[in-house]
Amino acid sequence: MKEWSELEEHYQEMRLKDPKSADEFKKKMTNRFQKTVEALEEEGSAEKRQIISMHQQRVMSIINMRKKSAMDCYTQSLEHTPPKTKKIEKCLEKLLRALEKDRMHTLHHFKHLLNSFTKQALKDKEAMLDHLTDLIKMANKSIQMLDGVPSVADKIKLRMVAYWHNLRGLPIETQITRELELAIMDRYEEEVAQRQLERERQKEADELKRQELKELEEERRAEANQKKAEQDAEQESTEEEKQSDESSDATNGAAAAAVVSQTASTPTVTTSTPSSTPSIVDDFLSQEDPESNEIHHVVAPSQPMYMQNHEIHHNEAVREHGGVVISDGF
Numbered sequence: 012m013k014e015w016s017e018l019e020e021h022y023q024e025m026r027l028k029d030p031k032s033a034d035e036f037k038k039k040m041t042n043r044f045q046k047t048v049e050a051l052e053e054e055g056s057a058e059k060r061q062i063i064s065m066h067q068q069r070v071m072s073i074i075n076m077r078k079k080s081a082m083d084c085y086t087q088s089l090e091h092t093p094p095k096t097k098k099i100e101k102c103l104e105k106l107l108r109a110l111e112k113d114r115m116h117t118l119h120h121f122k123h124l125l126n127s128f129t130k131q132a133l134k135d136k137e138a139m140l141d142h143l144t145d146l147i148k149m150a151n152k153s154i155q156m157l158d159g160v161p162s163v164a165d166k167i168k169l170r171m172v173a174y175w176h177n178l179r180g181l182p183i184e185t186q187i188t189r190e191l192e193l194a195i196m197d198r199y200e201e202e203v204a205q206r207q208l209e210r211e212r213q214k215e216a217d218e219l220k221r222q223e224l225k226e227l228e229e230e231r232r233a234e235a236n237q238k239k240a241e242q243d244a245e246q247e248s249t250e251e252e253k254q255s256d257e258s259s260d261a262t263n264g265a266a267a268a269a270v271v272s273q274t275a276s277t278p279t280v281t282t283s284t285p286s287s288t289p290s291i292v293d294d295f296l297s298q299e300d301p302e303s304n305e306i307h308h309v310v311a312p313s314q315p316m317y318m319q320n321h322e323i324h325h326n327e328a329v330r331e332h333g334g335v336v337i338s339d340g341f
Contacts, residue, residue: 060128069119074113081106085153094160100167104174106153110146117142121196125203136196143192150175150187191302 025033057154084102088095119137124132154171176183184193 078109
């Protein structure tokens with residue numbers, strides 16, 4: 012697991028730099044680990060088969076011991092003189108139970124192999140069927156041995172046949188044969204095949220679901236990448252516009268600075284504007300008489316003097332000087 016984690020980290024780093032090489036690396040890595048897992052599974056399967064085989068041998072040893080003990084009891088009871096019916100019946104029942112125990116264990120073992128190791132079960136099927144046939148023959152032969160003691164056979168033979176069929180869960184009129192055991196084994200095989208088919212369907216459904224989830228995840232990742240790309244493009248566009256505005260502002264600032272500099276270097280001409288309300292003194296022009304050398308005040312032609320628009324106050328004296336009426340208030 013540590014090695015897998017390290018390779019996964021390496022794959023994620025490669026994916027950021029070179030996605031194509033990362034995918035190839037992932038395929039090689041997956042194939043290698045898949046082969047390793049298969050080898051481990053095969054090794055584990057072999058060990059499991061070995062354990063099952065050892066268990067089978069131990070169980071069969073115990074069953075064979077019980078069968079031998081029951082057979083010895085049965086033959087000794089038949090040889091006893093005088094024969095004891097109850098003893099013979101008890102030993103025969105013990106033998107039939109041991110044979111049925113062997114039969115049930117063989118069928119269960121076959122069914123277990125079908126579920127765990129199908130190929131091995133099919134390979135051992137014929138040998139197991141032969142073993143079941145031998146058990147049938149042994150049971151029939153044991154019941155027929157009662158005929159050696161006619162007095163006992165007349166009493167318990169039919170009861171022993173019924174007991175044997177009852178152990179197998181069959182009516183007394185049913186004949187126990189090899190074909191009957193083969194039909195049971197075939198039914199087990201069909202059940203196991205049906206379960207395997209259902210598991211395969213479930214596996215395919217799970218695989219399809221995983222594939223759909225993977226595609227959905229890739230779709231979401233692609234949408235996220237596209238959205239991120241759009242955001243990055245929008246951010247770059249915004250930054251370009253901002254840089255363009257800053258450059259434009261810098262250009263305008265430089266132009267303004269140049270204009271200011273040029274203006275500062277140009278001499279300034281100051282003009283004075285005459286007042287909108289001229290004074291009385293400005294309304295007159297000083298003129299020197301060339302003959303008398305006297306200065307006379309005359310009104311400028313372009314600015315006639317107007318008298319005040321209100322009546323002359325009684326305290327004011329009116330006098331004329333040089334053709335101009337001048338009032339002095341007291």
